[in-house]
Amino acid sequence: MTIRRMVARRGTPYSLHSDNATTFKVADRELFSRFSLEEVNQFLSSRSIRWSYIPPGAPHMGGAWERMVRTVKEVLKVVLKERAPSDETLLTVFAEAENIVNSRTLTHLSIDPQEEGCLTPNHFLVGHSGAQSPCPGGGNTSAKLRRFAQQLADRFWNRWVSEYLPTLARRTKWFDRAPPLEKGTVV
Known part of the structure; x- marks a missing residue:
């Protein structure tokens, strides 16, 4: 639902990046328990959205x-x-x-008033x-x-x-x- 709401408000993203925190992994399991993996993958792939996690040992990437x-x-x-x-x-x-x-x-931010913001x-x-x-x-x-x-x-x-x-x-x-x-x- 959250992804659908975001797509409806902001348009379709090219990709989604999540950190590897436990809450995201739990949310991931919850998402896939409520909806079949096929439904989620179909929604993402029908809009060409790629969803990836940053590597567990590299929190600096996010x-x-x-x-x-x-x-x-x-x-x-x-x-x-x-x-x-x-x-x-x-x-x-x-x-x-x-x-x-x-x-x-x-x-x-330029101090020149002629330049755009x-x-x-x-x-x-x-x-x-x-x-x-x-x-x-x-x-x-x-x-x-x-x-x-x-x-x-x-x-x-x-x-x-x-x-x-x-x-x-x-x-x-x-x-x-x-x-x-x-x-x-x-x-």
């Missing part, structure tokens, strides 16, 4: 996305700790958190940066719930900026060129 997932989970735990939101509010917060994460820059994951997902404000109002939702959802989204943004952005700082210590050490060199 390092980039693993770090991002860890940061998002930590931020959401803090943001949602005080009070459990309603399902609708939670879905809204998740959608806004998704937009925040996918609005991060992938390329250098930088590339973000949202450019690939929705065709634009996605950094727009949410629409005001909202159907049958009470103003109190909308304010609460907005507060949670704001708190997510503030935590995201303070926890994710420092991970982008290049650690130049390991990239400086230095002459090889020789006998008598002071270190």
